Amino acid sequence: MIILQALVNGIVSGTLLAVPAIGFTAMFAVLRFPNFSVSGVATLGAFAGYLAYGAGLQMAGSLAIAFAVAGVAGLAFDKVAHLPLIKQGALPAAIASIATGLILENVVRLGFGNEPRGYDRPIARDVFLGEIRVSPQQLETMGLALLLMLLVFAALAFTRIGKAMRASADNPELAALKGIRPERIATLASFVGMGLVGVGGMLLGLDSSIDPLTGTRILLSLFAAAVLGGLGSVPGAVLGAFLIGMAEELSVLVVGSQYRAAIGFIAILAVLTLRPRGLLGERAY
Amino acid sequence: MLSYLLFIATIGGIYGLLALSLNLIWGGVGMVNLGLAGFFAVGAYASALLTTVGHGPIAAGWLMALVAGGVAGLVVTLSTTRLRADYLAIVTLGFAEAVRLVAANEIWLTRGTDGISGIPGPWKRALGPDFNAVYFLIVLVALLVVFFLMRRIDRSPYGRALRAIREDAQVAQVAGKPVLRFKTEAFVLSAAIAGLAGALYGHFTSYIAPDMFLPLITIYIFLAVASGGTGRPAGALVGAYVVMTLLESSRFFVEWIPGVTAVQRAALKELLIAVALILVLRLKPSGVLPERIPRARVPPAPRPS
Numbered sequence: 001m002i003i004l005q006a007l008v009n010g011i012v013s014g015t016l017l018a019v020p021a022i023g024f025t026a027m028f029a030v031l032r033f034p035n036f037s038v039s040g041v042a043t044l045g046a047f048a049g050y051l052a053y054g055a056g057l058q059m060a061g062s063l064a065i066a067f068a069v070a071g072v073a074g075l076a077f078d079k080v081a082h083l084p085l086i087k088q089g090a091l092p093a094a095i096a097s098i099a100t101g102l103i104l105e106n107v108v109r110l111g112f113g114n115e116p117r118g119y120d121r122p123i124a125r126d127v128f129l130g131e132i133r134v135s136p137q138q139l140e141t142m143g144l145a146l147l148l149m150l151l152v153f154a155a156l157a158f159t160r161i162g163k164a165m166r167a168s169a170d171n172p173e174l175a176a177l178k179g180i181r182p183e184r185i186a187t188l189a190s191f192v193g194m195g196l197v198g199v200g201g202m203l204l205g206l207d208s209s210i211d212p213l214t215g216t217r218i219l220l221s222l223f224a225a226a227v228l229g230g231l232g233s234v235p236g237a238v239l240g241a242f243l244i245g246m247a248e249e250l251s252v253l254v255v256g257s258q259y260r261a262a263i264g265f266i267a268i269l270a271v272l273t274l275r276p277r278g279l280l281g282e283r284a285y
Numbered sequence: 286m287l288s289y290l291l292f293i294a295t296i297g298g299i300y301g302l303l304a305l306s307l308n309l310i311w312g313g314v315g316m317v318n319l320g321l322a323g324f325f326a327v328g329a330y331a332s333a334l335l336t337t338v339g340h341g342p343i344a345a346g347w348l349m350a351l352v353a354g355g356v357a358g359l360v361v362t363l364s365t366t367r368l369r370a371d372y373l374a375i376v377t378l379g380f381a382e383a384v385r386l387v388a389a390n391e392i393w394l395t396r397g398t399d400g401i402s403g404i405p406g407p408w409k410r411a412l413g414p415d416f417n418a419v420y421f422l423i424v425l426v427a428l429l430v431v432f433f434l435m436r437r438i439d440r441s442p443y444g445r446a447l448r449a450i451r452e453d454a455q456v457a458q459v460a461g462k463p464v465l466r467f468k469t470e471a472f473v474l475s476a477a478i479a480g481l482a483g484a485l486y487g488h489f490t491s492y493i494a495p496d497m498f499l500p501l502i503t504i505y506i507f508l509a510v511a512s513g514g515t516g517r518p519a520g521a522l523v524g525a526y527v528v529m530t531l532l533e534s535s536r537f538f539v540e541w542i543p544g545v546t547a548v549q550r551a552a553l554k555e556l557l558i559a560v561a562l563i564l565v566l567r568l569k570p571s572g573v574l575p576e577r578i579p580r581a582r583v584p585p586a587p588r589p590s
Contacts, residue, residue: 033371036319091370095511096563103559231372262383
């Protein structure tokens, strides 16, 4: 029963983790460098959503604010700091993105300090399914995360711009030949990808509390989900997020909660040793 | 004042060792190590444990730090050298976090977040107030030995092979260079140097704790190598002291701003470092001392007969 409860918790946290993992992996597919500023952007999204929720918006509206603020900030840093460096290679861009992540983290720290803050959500009684316990808030955030993922997949599958994005990720030269403008795809990938990361930061902060290190704390799980599924693969990131979510919850039963954060690292090492391209390969979709 | 300057010079020298370590792989082979702070910590803990719990001599502790850093480097590279640099970046970042988790939670070994205190310094009791000066000399010697070793590598055929891998691993492979072996060796040596730096740090401060090995140190060293000039050992040294000066002067600067809390001061300092790193990467990517690439000798063109 304990194991079943851990698996259910894992599915819940995996669903939430999938949102920023999709954002990270989609940006990697298009821009071709690992953007480490996701830690700062997730924190920024969490605080933007916190302010919006505190100002009286509902959950959906607050998530929209988190998306917009994180998307704009992420896009701005990509344009100013990361992408001009990509000509020198992926590494300088990646290193610069660590610095931009640090900038965002410290801007939040300047404004809010280090004390943890909680979203002031109404208290509700847990729902029991047999002996498995879930809170209504968990169900609500999970529903919103699933809805968001559905939107992303529908956009990638059916819209013109979504198809262009996949084409550009698969083969940039060929896509450019077909008249797809790479800078527009890059802009869109930055904005939507970072928006999703910001929303993810808020979703993962909802059940506990948020502080300037909120994003840094989910960084390894986020990378692990993306690498596990195959860096650059959107369905892979979702699969990876579920597996990491469940592995983290199960690990608590075995080694205690203090090593929860190490599961991501171990998963990354294991995948790179056994199946370097990830479970679903590196194709974008 | 003198003791303050000696303190800064010693810490700067330890950052110099870390910068040389990073320069070997970043400037040399084109790999990154975002977990430099982790290897730094491994060395610090290895030496501290051997000399406190194990009652071993300090020299043995430093040797142990070199070995422990190198072994950690080997473990990290074994699964990733064959892969692209972006994977290595992610793995090394995770490594540093994992090291901090172990240091904070394996209380039976590391005393957790309380840290290890009473790490012996060489001849500390006999030297009394002169300890800092002598220790600075020790760090300086270590720094110079590693510096000349790095310069030797830089100018040797080995160093040229490393640079060839950096420029184009495929071409190097075709030219018969064992790319994987070169990369692994360079990373292991680099990690060992970072481990030694950690040991020197621990025996200087006489106290270490998981919170002293935050990822921020890695950022400092990246700033040092980038501003000094990647690919040149002298650049790494200059860069380390540039960063140290920047850190110390920023401390005075933020203390001078009125109405700012301690947390905000720390945040301002981190902001400054991060902005400096981006500015250097954007505006002066070759650094103060740019890499010198020796020109290939061109044979004189045959005279038309």
